Every structure is written in structure tokens, then in C-alpha cells.
Amino acid sequence: MTSPEAHTLIGAYALDAVDDTDRAEIEAHLAACPECAAELAELRAVAGVLGGAVPRTPPAPLRAAVLREIAATRQLPPTLSGQRRRGQRRPLAVAIAASAAAVIALVALGVVTGVTIDQRRQLTEVRAEAADLSAVTSELAARTAQPMTGGGNLAVVAAADRVFVDIRDLPPLPAGRVYQLWAADAKGVQSAGIVAGNAGRSTQFMTVRKEVTSIKVTVEPSGGSTQPTGAVLASAPLPR
């Protein structure tokens, strides 16, 4: 059957006024024609209005009979069309689209919006606290700051195994050189990381072993060294 001919059946189909042969034909047509499926949905909605126009209260015992029967009736499993079958990967684009759709749905429900606003408020609060703590810590560190050979100041504040390192006024280094931190104990030194930025100010928190007694700074080749190769520019003792 040609599509136009099948399409004229859409009204009869929406009214369940087709036989099985017609039904198969129009369903094939609908599968290949998204607009037709949309039209069918609309016509079915009209049929639904017709269907609701003649209500009549059923006999009361029917309710109990229905509830008894459904209590003993297993529901169909969810359809697999919208699901991943085992071992089948969704293409990335589909996954992204699905995620986006889920997000849109959640936004529509007000879920994401609510969470986001809440999270933003929390984030703002956390940032404000962090800024306060950073200011106080820097102030404390500044009191113990010691000048570094060649320029700059090293300040260290420690509380148990947490150490706040604040380096200021670092002179710029030539290309291929970095400032590197070292954690020293009685047995030697271990790298405590490369100073972010080769000039100006740098702060960082780090965790050190309880045996560590001081934080030292050297200049090393780019990428840092496993053991210091340059002279120690400054050494800040940790209160233990």
C-alpha cells in the first residue's frame, strides 16, 4: 500500500476501526513516518476525549475483584528499548544526549536548580572562610619569615603534620630552573614539591612526616631533582 493511501487510514486506526491487515499496513507506515506518528498521537488524544464522554460507575464488587486479581498478577518487565543491553556500549553522543535529557528533566523538576543554588551558596561560604584562614595564616607565617639567599622570604607555619609554606618576593629564575622545596629530617631530605611559579609569591599546604624538622628551598633544573643539587637558599625549622 502506498504511503498516502495508508495515511488516510490514520483516522480509522485511531478509532480502532481497522482490521488486522489494515493495522499491519498502517503500523509499518507509522514506523517510517515520525510526523504520522505525531498525528496519530493527537488523534488518539481526541479519541480519548470521546472515550471519557460516557462515564458510568461500575458495580462496586468489580473493584475488589480487580484488586484481588492484580495482587496475583506479575507486572511486565520494563521495556529494553530505552536501556543498554548487557555488554552493549552506547555511543558517546547518545550517552551525552541522555545525560543532557536527564539534566533537563531534573531542572524541570526543580531538582538541579535547587541543588545548584544551595551548592553555590556553600561554595561562596567556603571560599570566604578559606580567604579568612589564608589571611590569618599568612600573617602568622610572616612573623617567622626569613630572608632567602639571593632574595625572597620563606615563612612556614606548622600544626602537627600539616605545614603551610609561604614564599614571597621570589626573584625570577632563568629558564630551565625552578625553586624546589625539601622536607629534612635527621636522615636526610626528601622533595616536598616544586614551587608553583618561578617568581613572586607562592603558598601551599603540605603534609609532612612527623620526623621532619625543617623545610628547605633550593634552585633545581626544570622538573626538579630527587636530591638537592643547588645550594640551600633558606631553611625554616618546624616547631616540634
Add this chain to the structure above:
Amino acid sequence: MQRQADDDGRVLRAVAAHDPGGGATNEGAPDVEQLLLRAGRGDTHAFAAVYDQLSARVFGLVRRVVRDPSQAEEVTQEVFVEVWRQANRFDPARGSAAGWVCTLAHRRAVDRVRSAQAATEREWRVAAAAPRDGGTGYDQVVEQVELRLEYERLGRCLDGLTHLQRESISLAYYSGYTYREVAELLATPVPTVKTRMRDGLIRLRDCLGVGA
């Protein structure tokens, strides 16, 4: 046969005649879509609430199509068991819960009348007989019609159809005839009836402002 057509036509005209001022809506009632979704996850209490909200529609429609009261009860029960089985297939993005249940109910009712009687004989037998149950004369049916704004609008919209559109739709939907049978009953060419069903529904859709 003409009597059958008149009977359905009168119901629709009677629906049309309802006073719009008497409209009552379902405000405050639990959202049947949500209830149906919960039923789809095995919630029998939600399902009972779905039954309470939709059973009059289903039973009314099924009885309208099937006619026989005891068969209508059987079919209504089958419909709700089917609603329960398939509830997790319901997708609110694709239409209302009432529409979904109604589609299911109508199909079942139509299947029942078509299987219950030999297709070759049925239209003539039914057409020749007086309405089998006196209790579904149109006055009684009209009494039961809920005075909802939706149906008052439906009535006005039905008035906007041509006679052939209205009779074609009515015989197909409320009496469960195929479009070929409707063509026979109305002594009208089959292609004309097919077309009238579609353009009649489209006109109703536009008049009702019904979305999918």
C-alpha cells in the same frame, strides 16, 4: 442500522447540549499520572487510586461498545489487569494516563465485540435489534456524563462536524465497527468514510485544542 447510528448520534448531541455552567473539574484530586507511574513500580495502593479515578470512564466506554453489562464488567476487569501489567510502559511524555488507559480499554472492548460475534453477521444483527439493554438509552447515559468542561467543549466541537463525519466517528468508536462496516451501514463509499474519519478527528482536534 439507522437506529444504531441515531442512537450514537443522539448521545453525542446530548453531550453537546450540556450546560457549560455545570462544569466540574478534578481539581484537588491526586495526579493520576503520578499514581499510574507508582503503580508501574508495583504500588498496589496507587493502582487502587488509579482504578478509583478511571473506572467510571473505562466501564462507561466499555459498556458503550460491548453493550452487554456482564461482558462489560469482564472486559473492564481485563482492562485494569492489563493496566497493572503494563503500567511501567506508561510514558507521561506521550500522553495522559486517562488517554493511555482509554486506548487500552477501547481496543479490548472492540476486540471483544469483534470476536464475540461473527463479523459477517454482526452488523446486521445488531442493527436489526433494539438496543439490547434498555438501561443504556441515551437519557440514562447522559445522566451519567460528567459535567466536565472538556466534554462540554467536545459537544460544541461535535456540532461543528458534518453529519457524515460525526456518524462515521460515532459508529466506529462507540459501536466498534470497522471503517468498511461503517461504509456499509451508512451506504457510503469506503474511501469517503476513511477520509471523513480522519478529517472529522482533525477538526475535533483543532476545535478541542487537544495535544498528544
